Amino acid sequence: xxxxxxxxxxxxxxxxxxxxxxxxxxxxxxxxxxxxxxxxxxxxxxxxxxxxxxxxxxxxxxxxxxxxxxxxxxxxxxxxxxxxxxxxxxxxxxxxxxxxxxxxxxxxxxxxxxxxxxxxxxxxxxxxxxxxxxxxxxxxxxxxxxxxxxxxxxxxxxxxxxxxxxxxxxxxxxxxxxxxxxxxxxxxxxxxxxxxxxxxxxxxxxxxxxxxxxxxxxxxxxxxxxxxxxxxxxxxxxxxxxxxxxxxxxxxxxxxxxxxxxxxxxxxxxxxxxxxxxxxxxxxxxxxxxxxxxxxxxxxxxxxxxxxxxxxxxxxxxxxxxxxxxxxxxxxxxxxxxxxxxxxxxxxxxxxxxxxxxxxxxxxxxxxxxxxxxxxxxxxxxxxxxxxxxxxxxxxxxxxxxxxxxxxxxxxxxxxxxxxxxxxxxxxxxxxxxxxxxxxxxxxxxxxxxxxxxxxxxxxxxxxxxxxxxxxxxxxxxxxxxxxxxxxxxxxxxxxxxxxxxxxxxxxxxxxxxxxxxxxxxxxxxxxxxxxxxxxxxxxxxxxxxxxxxxxxxxxxxxxxxxxxxxxxxxxxxxxxxxxxxxxxxxxxxxxxxxxxxxxxxxxxxx
Numbered sequence: 001x002x003x004x005x006x007x008x009x010x011x012x013x014x015x016x017x018x019x020x021x022x023x024x025x026x027x028x029x030x031x032x033x034x035x036x037x038x039x040x041x042x043x044x045x046x047x048x049x050x051x052x053x054x055x056x057x058x059x060x061x062x063x064x065x066x067x068x069x070x071x072x073x074x075x076x077x078x079x080x081x082x083x084x085x086x087x088x089x090x091x092x093x094x095x096x097x098x099x100x101x102x103x104x105x106x107x108x109x110x111x112x113x114x115x116x117x118x119x120x121x122x123x124x125x126x127x128x129x130x131x132x133x134x135x136x137x138x139x140x141x142x143x144x145x146x147x148x149x150x151x152x153x154x155x156x157x158x159x160x161x162x163x164x165x166x167x168x169x170x171x172x173x174x175x176x177x178x179x180x181x182x183x184x185x186x187x188x189x190x191x192x193x194x195x196x197x198x199x200x201x202x203x204x205x206x207x208x209x210x211x212x213x214x215x216x217x218x219x220x221x222x223x224x225x226x227x228x229x230x231x232x233x234x235x236x237x238x239x240x241x242x243x244x245x246x247x248x249x250x251x252x253x254x255x256x257x258x259x260x261x262x263x264x265x266x267x268x269x270x271x272x273x274x275x276x277x278x279x280x281x282x283x284x285x286x287x288x289x290x291x292x293x294x295x296x297x298x299x300x301x302x303x304x305x306x307x308x309x310x311x312x313x314x315x316x317x318x319x320x321x322x323x324x325x326x327x328x329x330x331x332x333x334x335x336x337x338x339x340x341x342x343x344x345x346x347x348x349x350x351x352x353x354x355x356x357x358x359x360x361x362x363x364x365x366x367x368x369x370x371x372x373x374x375x376x377x378x379x380x381x382x383x384x385x386x387x388x389x390x391x392x393x394x395x396x397x398x399x400x401x402x403x404x405x406x407x408x409x410x411x412x413x414x415x416x417x418x419x420x421x422x423x424x425x426x427x428x429x430x431x432x433x434x435x436x437x438x439x440x441x442x443x444x445x446x447x448x449x450x451x452x453x454x455x456x457x458x459x460x461x462x463x464x465x466x467x468x469x470x471x472x473x474x475x476x477x478x479x480x481x482x483x484x485x486x487x488x489x490x491x492x493x494x495x496x497x498x499x500x501x502x503x504x505x506x507x508x509x510x511x512x513x514x515x516x517x518x519x520x521x522x523x524x525x526x527x528x529x530x531x532x533x534x535x536x537x538x539x540x541x542x543x544x545x546x547x548x549x550x551x552x553x554x555x556x557x558x559x560x561x562x563x564x565x566x567x568x569x570x571x572x573x574x575x576x577x578x579x580x581x582x583x584x585x586x587x588x589x590x591x592x593x594x595x596x597x598x599x600x601x602x603x604x605x606x607x
Contacts, residue, residue: 102501107343108494110502111137111296113273113280116509122281123160124212134273134280134296138261139164141298145263149175150312152258152488154476155183156275157209162234169240177235178315180256181244186232187213188221212277212284231275241320245328245488248317253329254353254486256315259476262308270475270490271296272384272463283457292461293382293454295474295506297492297499303340304347311351315488328488330355337367345496352477352489359583359607360390361549364477364491365484366606369394371473371493372465373552378404380507381465382452385413386479389438390606392420396442404448408510410460411451415522420479424449425518427526433533450514466504470497550587550605551580562600568592582607 101117104110111132120133135158142149142164149168156162156179169175187209190198198206213221213229226233235242245256261269273279273294282289314333317326327333330353339348354363361370365388372379372394379398386392386409399405409421417429418436426445428435452460464474477489494500548557550572558569568590575581575590584602587593593601 105496105498107300108345108499109298110499112506113291114293129290141263141267141269142168145173147264149173150262152178152260152312154180154257154274157231158275159229159231159234161275162231165240166238169238175240177242179244181246181252184244186230188226188230188233208284243319247326248328249324253488257476257487257489260308260490262305265305265309266302268299268305268308270492272461286457288455289457290455292459294461301342307338307349329353348493350491352483352487353485356485361607363484367491368473371467375403375467377468379465379467381407382462382507382510384410384461384463384478386420387418388479388481391479392423393440405446406448408450408452408514414451421449430529430533447516450516452510453513464503466500469504470500471495472500472503548605550607551576561604563597
């Protein structure tokens with residue numbers, strides 16, 4: 001960056017974007033001076049910033065000072081880098097050409113906004129970068145609709161998606177939208193008083209919207225700018241039917257966290273991404289940002305579309321009719337996992353939440369756990385947050401069976417006291433000198449738990465795992481108990497090696513540059529807690545309140561249950577061999593287990 005009196009000249013060379021010289025005259029007046037052309041590159045380069053600060057006017061009067069010589073010196077330096085960087089870029093391009101796109105399944109296509117096999121120009125920041133344009137994939141699918149478009153997504157802030165929906169509605173296509181109630185208001189409708197009550201995160205998002213919508217950069221928003229940039233304003237101006245999770249008459253479910261689209265009762269899009277700038281492209285006010293790391297799958301299956309349409313209709317009720325007959329969260333009817341086969345694919349679907357009073361094995365986390373248990377060779381997972389203790393315990397068992405476990409977790413959540421990443425590393429952090437309920441650090445920890453290297457501001461937002469390089473667990477469902485028992489979520493289990501290969505490649509991209517060393521601050525915190533807290537106890541330790549899968553537990557595990565001895569454990573194993581247990585009441589089939597025993601076992605066993 002070269003500061004010349006009251007302006008700045010900046011040369012920027014970013015990850016797969018154009019090298020550009022800007023002149024900044026202050027007050028957000030940024031003018032592009034030179035664009036030498038796009039130079040593709042597969043690494044993140046932002047090192048060239050030449051900064052000269054001239055603070056005192058007297059400095060210019062010093063003997064021997066020559067403004068022209070100073071300008072000539074640094075302009076030559078800028079052009080020197082302009083000359084050598086293309087050479088570096090060309091060398092890097094050769095390696096880029098070696099990364100070829102993987103073949104897609106004819107029925108299921110997989111996309112990643114940080115993919116290394118494609119690039120696109122963003123529509124909003126006019127930036128060329130690596131990755132699949134998830135927004136354009138969504139728009140293209142919408143544009144091909146012939147009869148219906150149903151969207152259930154936590155947040156929708158992309159104006160081009162909104163415009164595509166308006167265009168289809170005007171063409172006679174039936175469009176319906178469901179949002180999370182915390183994100184169902186237009187930014188432009190917030191009053192000054194309401195803005196003062198926003199959290200810091202919400203205020204930051206609002207400020208980003210102001211910059212995004214202020215296209216003429218005059219510091220204020222005109223009605224025309226709002227109508228062009230506020231996605232929900234565009235949708236509401238067009239009177240597209242839209243509800244949120246208060247349509248059932250409540251104040252909202254845990255979270256309406258779905259991220260799916262159903263088109264023409266045939267095509268289904270399921271993604272981990274919210275329909276926002278930061279979720280797909282990157283923060284508008286951070287040019288380096290490439291967006292939260294997300295995946296998207298497009299599926300062509302009438303049977304699967306029927307399943308998702310049913311989930312949508314349950315939440316929709318009469319829509320905007322005002323009957324309060326929508327159902328969200330635990331008000332939705334309980335449904336078993338649904339499986340469809342088409343082409344080379346076997347797909348199992350689970351919709352969250354599931355009541356904690358129901359068997360865990362029938363919940364979304366139960367489906368994830370069941371799929372993890374099937375691993376023979378490897379489990380690779382890329383997770384936004386991981387706090388589901390039972391899933392960690394299942395992974396530990398797999399590790400003991402020599403299954404290779406590798407995991408990358410979003411840095412903001414990887415080292416929190418409830419993170420199962422800590423368990424996998426053999427660590428435990430307390431909260432107010434108490435461990436998490438049933439906390440169980442691994443006896444044989446692993447060193448293949450890492451945090452990915454991401455651009456500042458971007459998050460690892462995946463919620464997927466690959467089992468034996470042929471089965472994929474993905475969707476909107478984070479690996480948490482909150483998602484399992486409180487949120488409207490989707491879990492897909494896809495059995496197809498061709499589909500899995502895309503997720504394997506994405507995992508390797510994240511894993512190769514991940515950091516695996518335990519941060520010193522965490523080691524220091526563990527020692528500090530041991531010193532300050534003395535003996536740290538959990539509210540109920542695993543040993544005191546064991547939770548076991550009654551259908552898979554060994555004799556040794558069963559005898560840890562209250563009132564269960566070796567002989568009773570053997571009878572349990574014999575009975576489940578004849579017919580599996582699906583509920584607490586089923587255990588009454590076993591001699592020696594009655595009503596009183598069921599009371600003791602409640603909350604201690606899973607199915």
